[in-house]
Amino acid sequence: MPKIEVRKLSKVFGPSAKKVLNELEKNFDKQDVLAETKHAIGVYNASFDVxxxxxxxxxxxxxxxxxxxxxxxxxxNKPTGGSIIVDGDDIVKxxxxxxxxxxxxxxxxxxxxxxxxxxxxxxxxxxxxxxxxxxxxxxxxxxxxxxxxxxxxxxxxxxxxxxxxxxxxxxxxxxxxxxxxxxxxxxxxxxxxxxxxxxxxxxxxxxxxxxxxxxxxxxxxxxxxxxxxxxxxxxxxxxxxxxxxxxxxxxxxxxxxxxxxxxxxxxxxTKVLPVRSIMSVPGCLTKLKDGPKVALQEMRANAVSSAYVVDDQLHLKGIVTLNNARQAAEEKKTISDVMQTDIVQVDQETMISDLVPLAAQSPYPIAVKDEQGKLCGIVTRVAILSHL
Amino acid sequence: MDSILLLPARLMAVLLSPWLKFPEIPFIDIAGWIDSAVRWLKENLSWLFDFIRNVIDGMLSGTAAVLEIMPWWLLIVLVMVAGWLASRSIRSTLLYGAMLFLIGLFGYWELMNYTLSIVIVSVILSLLLGLPYGIWMAESEKVRTISTPLLDTMQTMPSFVYLIPAVILFGLGRVPAVIATLVYALPPVIRLTSHAILNVDSETAEAAQAFGCTRMQSLWQVRIPQAAPTIMAGVNQTIMMAVAMVVTSSMIGAKGLGEEVLISIQRMEVGRGFEAGISIVFIAIVIDRLTQGITRSLKKKSGKED
Structure with missing residues (x-):
């Protein structure tokens, strides 16, 4: 149950407020009623819950x-019409x-x-x-x-x-x-x-x-x-x-x-919109257990120069660049050996304005995670700048 | 030649004479009605007026007695102490003391005491009636509607007019003087009390309501304290008007400084008139500055100092 329930609340100022309100309910036009009856309308037909x-x-x-x-x-102000229920009691009465x-x-x-x-x-x-x-x-x-x-x-x-x-x-x-x-x-x-x-x-x-x-x-x-x-x-x-x-x-x-x-x-x-409203789908993902060759393949297929490394639960582990992956392939290393782990990750509810300093520091797009910590998107610097 | 030219005008005047002259309507005689109303009051309610007279006379005697047993120097010291508290200025304090001292030098100390007793009693009664009435007037729109024209009349009516019914109902002397002064000095305190309470900042008055004050709590804990400086200005006005009434009321036999002025008018004694007159001025200045000091400190306390 809401704490406050306001229903059809109206407040008309003037000696015959009730009558004017009835008129209003038939034909609402603030200026007309004002001019005709010299009453002022404060609130008309407001309904909401808190x-x-x-x-x-x-x-x-x-x-x-x-x-x-x-x-x-x-x-x-005593309401002219309507009700205000607070904890189940109509305070108008x-x-x-x-x-x-x-x-x-x-x-x-x-x-x-x-x-x-x-x-x-x-x-x-x-x-x-x-x-x-x-x-x-x-x-x-x-x-x-x-x-x-x-x-x-x-x-x-x-x-x-x-x-x-x-x-x-x-x-x-x-x-x-x-x-x-x-x-x-x-x-x-x-x-x-x-x-x-x-x-x-x-x-x-x-x-x-x-x-x-x-x-x-x-x-x-x-x-x-x-x-x-x-x-x-x-x-x-x-x-x-x-x-x-x-x-x-x-x-x-x-x-x-x-x-x-x-x-x-x-x-x-930027102070109101959360990052999830401007994030985009990560361009290229690679699993932790995949080899560097798979990662290279992925990057080529998506025409990007880096890939996000995730585990089976889609938790972000790091990022590999094209160079990292090539190096791993030549030296027979795994992806986790070469990936960069100092990656900036934010919650999807973070306000855009809070990203600005992070974006300035990070060379890669900022990764966005959902409530479960899963990677759900990325935000590029261009996306942030375009919303400032 | 002239008379021929004026002839049409004269003819007109004769023809129009019933319209030009204000008609006499014998059955509307307001003066007569008032006279008989006052006479009726005198005949039927004399016990009430006797009672009022005795009360006021008692108050006057009491006040006069206090002033009489007070040594002259003590009054001067008291006024100077009050002056210091009100002004915090050595110059003003010395000035107030000097003014009272001069009144004594003129040989008017006893007469001043007599005048002061009338002023003090009038002011006490004015405040006893005026403050509650002003509050009532602020609280009730009906009272306000009725009182406003009444107060206007009381304030614009020449003060001499109040002397007549006062004398008829209370005889000659200092008691009718107090009554006439009361009527004359009452409006400002009523008006300003009501005005002050009504003009308390609307949000502050709302705050009292919003926190669940009863009407009395809102009045005594919020609105009256907030209105206090303006109410005090009304009190000051009332005192000043009571002092101003001193000479007028001497016409109905109130002794004191006012009577001195009256006598010197009758005898054309400029010097005597000046001494008595300046003594009244000194009293007015001292009382005014002292009460304004109270107003100022109230204003300071409630942060309304400009």
């Missing part, structure tokens, strides 16, 4: 409704007290402009959520202290939050959210207000933390590179609607329309 432990990124331009959508997930409990125990939010309490010091900010819940002072401070060291801010407990840099402020924001030990972490453009270098650090920090914590994270951004870097799956929003949901790779491979395609133009593909 799995436990998944990082689900929602991306869209400003005004596309992504912030409205994430605010529905903790009911800062929650009354005030249930909602408070939900917010105190299941979710926490990180805000774009940090939303720290400037009248409190760093430690009190991090302990805020716990104190609200009624956790004792000692316990909440102890937890807050832990969180601060987790985000690398030990020693700043007594500092005023106003003295911190943007990156440090957001670390406090993140620590405050995590201190509550929420199952679901909502991050609304959490890194958008940070400058690029700090931002990269924070993305790295989040990936690191997520490996340890395995929270269910819903992350909002307008930056496609950030989305594809962090997201297990990405939803793209346009004019209050979700237009496509998929893994970064799926979206890159099959953008559902021009809008999505334009979005993905900016992406640095």
């Amino acid at each position: 799995e436990e432990g998944e990082v689900f990124v929602i991306i869209g331009l400003s005004g596309s409704g992504k912030s409205t959508l994430i605010r529905c997930l903790n009911r800062l 929650y009354d005030r007290k249930q909602l408070r409990d939900f917010r105190r125990h299941k979710t926490a939010m990180v805000f774009q402009n940090f939303a720290l309490l400037s009248h409190k010091n760093v430690l009190d900010n991090v302990a805020f959520g716990l104190k609200i819940k009624g956790v004792s002072k000692e316990e909440s401070y102890a937890k807050a202290q832990n969180m601060l060291s987790m985000v690398g801010l030990e020693g700043y407990e007594e500092s005023s939050v106003n003295e911190l840099s943007g990156g440090m402020k957001q670390r406090v924001g993140l620590a405050r959210a995590l201190a509550n030990d929420p199952e679901i972490l909502l991050m609304d453009e959490a890194f958008s207000a940070l400058d690029p270098i700090v931002r990269r650090d924070m993305q790295f920090e989040l990936i690191k933390l997520q490996k340890k914590l395995k929270k269910t994270i819903v992350f909002i951004t307008h930056d496609i590179n950030e989305a594809f870097k962090l997201g297990d799956r990405v939803a793209i929003m346009k004019d209050a609607r979700i237009v496509q949901i998929g893994t970064p790779e799926e979206i890159l491979a099959n953008p559902c329309d021009d809008y999505v395609e334009k979005f993905t133009v900016d992406i640095d593909k």
Whole structure:
């Protein structure tokens, strides 16, 4: 069962939101309805699942409704229609007290402009959520202290939050959210207000933390590179609607329309695409137990100057060049005597960008292995360069 | 020649006269209604006004007693200490001390105490009423809709007008002076309290909600502390307006520095008027700087210093 199931979620702003939503369901055109009724449409008919432990990124331009959508997930915005099932409970139907409990125990939010309490010091900010819940002072401070060291801010407990840099402020924001030990972490453009270098650090920090914590994270951004870097799956929003949901790779491979395609133009593909998407079939293979003459034969037949040496399970053992093979044939040696074993081998899920330094060093194409360690393809330098 | 030329105009004036002159409509007599309403209040609710008068009079006497038993030098020292804490500047601190000392030199120390007791009681009452009302106004849109025009009226109405019902209901003296000052000084603190709470950064207010604050938790732990500097600006305004009311309220028999100004107007004594007037200015400056010091330190604490 998914952690969060969103079904036909809509949010209309205005005094007679329900009525306008009914109109919309008959005839959807955002501009028309806006003009006629003076209502604004935040989200229309959004449906998606978020799995436990998944990082689900929602991306869209400003005004596309992504912030409205994430605010529905903790009911800062009350949805006009549809349902949000979290652990089997529809939170749209929650009354005030249930909602408070939900917010105190299941979710926490990180805000774009940090939303720290400037009248409190760093430690009190991090302990805020716990104190609200009624956790004792000692316990909440102890937890807050832990969180601060987790985000690398030990020693700043007594500092005023106003003295911190943007990156440090957001670390406090993140620590405050995590201190509550929420199952679901909502991050609304959490890194958008940070400058690029700090931002990269924070993305790295989040990936690191997520490996340890395995929270269910819903992350909002307008930056496609950030989305594809962090997201297990990405939803793209346009004019209050979700237009496509998929893994970064799926979206890159099959953008559902021009809008999505334009979005993905900016992406640095080498950071998203794994090596398996650009590898080619190895030109020439030779078995370990074959003699050098067989290897020579193979190479001639394929018109190449080197061959990959594999064992019976297709595990790569080394590489022989035409010269190596000739030498072995003349000196009556086996292939394993002459083959070169210092060969670069990568996993098929490695990102293309990580291959660049390897390709520069290696004189031969880079070998790619699958999960079982079997040789499944090679990547030539030309293939890597053509994707940069 | 002239009269011939003017003839058509005169003719017109005669013909149009019913339209040109504003009609007298005898049955709309707002002044009369207000008069009778105030009279009705006086006749039927006198026990209430007597009670209010006694309470305020008690507060005034208490405050005056404290000020009277305080030696003059102690007040000056206290003000200088507060001035040092507020400004951290030796020059300002000495200046505040010198101002009070000058008031004493003018021979107005007792009158200043008397005036101060009226100002202090008015301000305490204004804050007791204004702060909670401002919070209520921020929390309820209905209260806001009703209060805004009321506050506008209270602030633009010439302050002398408040003197009349105050005198009818509470007689002459310092108690109606407090009442009139209260009405005059109340709007800023209400307005700025409500404004400050409503204008707390929306993300910060959302954060309080997102972490599951109750309405009270959000108000007391997040929004009011965040709004504190602006609320304090409202308090400062209210105090200033209470000081400004001193001369006006002397017209209904409140003694003190204001009465000195009034007397010197009647007797055309420029020097006396100047001394009393400048004493009021000194009081205003000292109180203003001290409260602004509090505002500044609140701002600094919440990081809103520009």
